[in-house]
Amino acid sequence: MTAATIDQVSPTIDQDGEVDWRALLEQAMTMPGHLGDTYCRFHQYSLANQLLLWSQGVTEPCAPFKVWKALGRIPVKGGARFVRHPRPVYEKDAETGERVVKFVRFVLRRSTFPYSNTVGPEIEWPELPEWDAQRALAALDITQVPYAMIDGNCQGYSYQRNVSVSPTAKFALKTLFHEIGHVMLGHTSDSADGESACSRGVREFQAESVAYLLAHELELSEWAPEESRAYIQQWLGDEEVTDGHIRAVFTAVDKILRAGRTVTDTDVDEETGEPIAS
Template sequence: MATRRGASPSDNQREQWAAERRAKLADLHERVVAEVGKITDSDQWRRWLQFAAKFHGYSFNNVLLIMAQRPDATWVAGYKRWKTEFGRHVRKGEKGIAILAPVTKRVTDDPQESPEERSEPTKQDPQLSAAEQTVQPARVLHTFKPVAVFDISQTEGPDIDVPGGPAFADVMPQLLEGQAPAGLYDQLVMLAEERGYTVERGDCRGANGFTDYTNRLIKVRDDVDDAQAVKTMIHELGHVDLHTPSDFGWETTRGCRGEREVEAESVAFLVAER
């Protein structure tokens, strides 16, 4: 039964709504597990990378949920955000794409404060993962709740530029040719230096680049175009952020193969595609 306007919901209504939210959350979590189970080969992983490159600000779970519900999505946002930020309106009758939004809890020592007062939805954009949320110092992640977002194809209004890039070509590995965005390589070098690494260009003995953990060195071959040098730098920074020498059994990433190489190459693909 619907609550009359201005009337407070009854305890039974609150309990019913809470039960519906729990059921929806359980369904979304089960769907995430099912979608993860579908990523079993390189083609499916590449498909996920292509999709994730369009939604770089979303968590892994939410990218899976969006892809499962609307695989043709290109740009999604909440109902209010489409209206207030972009001047577009969600068409009547469109079905929302269910994702998980973080709910934060305010840390307090006040025993008189109710759980409802301590817990409330974060005012951050629900597209971001929990780790990416900028939470006030006195707030911590409490739980998640289901929310709806809509793809731009479900809206009407002024034309806007949709972010995104070309699809990943189905080709054998090859060196990239051409120029990279101005200053990008230097910015990547700065990121490496912030992590305590020195960057050098030179002979990499057959590799495009490698990371030397012992000497805190990233080396990139000097006979490639800027585009390839940038891509290699992103790849090696992926190794720096994700891996340690114990992952390889030796002190450098030279000759890296298998799972660790897929992880670093996936980082390079996502960043370069974006």
């Protein structure tokens, strides 16, 4: 089977007519994937430039005019911020006569624009008929907080019981699934132990696996399965995944699904009018 046709394969269905999560996860770990440009659309500013931008009050993704234009956003005139640009100083080599770099000096130029100083379409959060993100966050006691990082290639992050999604995230809802997964798997807990106390590779594998299964289960259309597969496989590398790691993924997916399910008429007790626990 080729990579071009792989995403046209229907998720494995078990004998009860439900999506077989274990088979689907096996596909994510073994089928071909491709990362695309999701994690490389922005320039990675040096630590020195990040500190310089922070000193100017910037805590959001930044990019030059050309990058924002390519992403469909137009920078506001006068909204640029200073960053350091290298400017080599040359001299002629005494032996060869060739021009060589003597040293590099840095000059300040107002050449990068914070996200809030650009104009264009905002994130469109896909609506799912059977699942609501805000309902899930409230039920799981998770807070979505404003994104506060300069790195535009980072899609989101999580800490304690907080999650954040970048305003430039390519697949916002899938990213939210991923960050909620980190929280539910105990990766953001100060007292994580047992199966939660695992390597970074296993943690990223688990969180993206949660997102992968949720996206299939909820029939999310605005995402790229091949990118999730590549992300899972690259982070996992030679790491060993235990049955406990996989069970933790399934438990997290189940809790997130239940937390965000929309209450329907069939979910309500006819006598009391209260939702029926599933």
